[in-house]
Amino acid sequence: MFAVDDCSAQLTWRASPAEDLTIEVGDSVAHPLASPPVQLVLDAPGRARPLDPAWPAGAGSVVLDGLSPATTYDVVATGRGVPRFRAGRLHTLAVPGEHLLCRFATVSDVHIGERRFGVMGRIHDALENPAPDGAGPGEPYPVRALRAAIDEAVDWGAELIVAKGDLTNRTTPAEVRDAARILSASPVPVEAFLGNHDNKQGVNSRAILGEQGLAVPWVPYARDLPGVRLVLVNTVDGDPRYHRGQLPAEIGLRAVRLSAESSGPVWVALHHPPELHRFPTVHPPGVPFGESRHFLDALVAAKPGAFVTCGHRHRNRRYDYGPIVISEVGATKDYPGVWAGYKVYDGGLVQVVRRISRPDVISWTEATRRAMNGQWQRWSPGRLDDRCFAVGWAR
Ligand SMILES: [Fe+2]
Ligand SMILES: [Fe+2]
Numbered sequence: 001m002f003a004v005d006d007c008s009a010q011l012t013w014r015a016s017p018a019e020d021l022t023i024e025v026g027d028s029v030a031h032p033l034a035s036p037p038v039q040l041v042l043d044a045p046g047r048a049r050p051l052d053p054a055w056p057a058g059a060g061s062v063v064l065d066g067l068s069p070a071t072t073y074d075v076v077a078t079g080r081g082v083p084r085f086r087a088g089r090l091h092t093l094a095v096p097g098e099h100l101l102c103r104f105a106t107v108s109d110v111h112i113g114e115r116r117f118g119v120m121g122r123i124h125d126a127l128e129n130p131a132p133d134g135a136g137p138g139e140p141y142p143v144r145a146l147r148a149a150i151d152e153a154v155d156w157g158a159e160l161i162v163a164k165g166d167l168t169n170r171t172t173p174a175e176v177r178d179a180a181r182i183l184s185a186s187p188v189p190v191e192a193f194l195g196n197h198d199n200k201q202g203v204n205s206r207a208i209l210g211e212q213g214l215a216v217p218w219v220p221y222a223r224d225l226p227g228v229r230l231v232l233v234n235t236v237d238g239d240p241r242y243h244r245g246q247l248p249a250e251i252g253l254r255a256v257r258l259s260a261e262s263s264g265p266v267w268v269a270l271h272h273p274p275e276l277h278r279f280p281t282v283h284p285p286g287v288p289f290g291e292s293r294h295f296l297d298a299l300v301a302a303k304p305g306a307f308v309t310c311g312h313r314h315r316n317r318r319y320d321y322g323p324i325v326i327s328e329v330g331a332t333k334d335y336p337g338v339w340a341g342y343k344v345y346d347g348g349l350v351q352v353v354r355r356i357s358r359p360d361v362i363s364w365t366e367a368t369r370r371a372m373n374g375q376w377q378r379w380s381p382g383r384l385d386d387r388c389f390a391v392g393w394a395r
Helices: 141-156 173-184 205-211 249-260 289-302 359-368
Strands: 009-013 022-025 028-030 039-042 048-050 060-064 072-079 082-091 100-107 161-164 190-193 221-225 228-233 266-270 307-310 317-321 324-328 338-345 348-355 389-392
Touching (some): 028 060, 039 359, 060 359, 100 141, 100 221, 141 161, 141 338, 141 359, 161 266, 190 228, 228 249, 249 266
Parallel strands (some): 266 307
Antiparallel strands (some): 009 060, 022 028, 221 228, 317 324, 348 389
């Protein structure tokens, strides 16, 4: 089980032993289509082999809706030649309030322009080469992942999408233009800010994004939705040689002031996670410890119920700083390949991180789980309660 919220659950698999799969959760029944086995292409384009050669069907995903909150369900599966069996058990989240006020979503680390993944870029996209029937190459995997993430988040009900930085891979003008065009084609409004990968080579990515209608201020700014204020904070370091972020005191305090000026709850987004220890223990480093502590202490004093979310590390985690809950959400384009949905209630917030389920995306993100000798699949996804949880506003 990859994702759960107060009324739905997402189940995903890397391979299936049966082609006619049926999955039942409570009264919800799904018949997901079998996809071809995932192809792993290591070291050179064209050198493809099945990732799980013993399994007849490949990676997939199904969402079961209409579940009751705070309820435990058995997940029952069956397939051709496979009798019904209990495949797992799930527990839906409690609803943190009486009224749902809005829904929005985030995408992080979309890295338009990336061509390969893993140490030394060993993992190639099986769909990168022209198909044998003469059809041209498909869209590159970061493009497929971002388009599908937007489509799936909007289908889920997102009224706005926030792109949390690392829109590109190397900040070439073509990458920035492609990212801007895809984001601005979204059927719902988009807010975006930069990551460290969008500030290289002296390219003015903000100007190119602006030409496509995506204004990206350097200074923190706010957008109000029903029931919540979004505060969007740029942490890009002025020196593009570094991965780390920056949050000078005056910028951090400006973000805190924007938060304090709202009479209601506040959701804060940054690209770089705040470092909570004097010496960074996780790579890549985030906002330096001193600046992070200064910002978070001021935010705790002004708005103790604030929720903070970040990208940059391509992993899913949840941790606390005093009363403040902080989440890191993974990339769209590498395992597990996700977007995050937020349901805003009068009493709190639900975060649900879902895998992008489009077949030509999940087949790629499944292949990337093999990065770093298979360590990526253990590091990146986090636990279910790192990804999906409900928090109350009053803390
Ligand atoms: Fe990134
Ligand atoms: Fe980053």
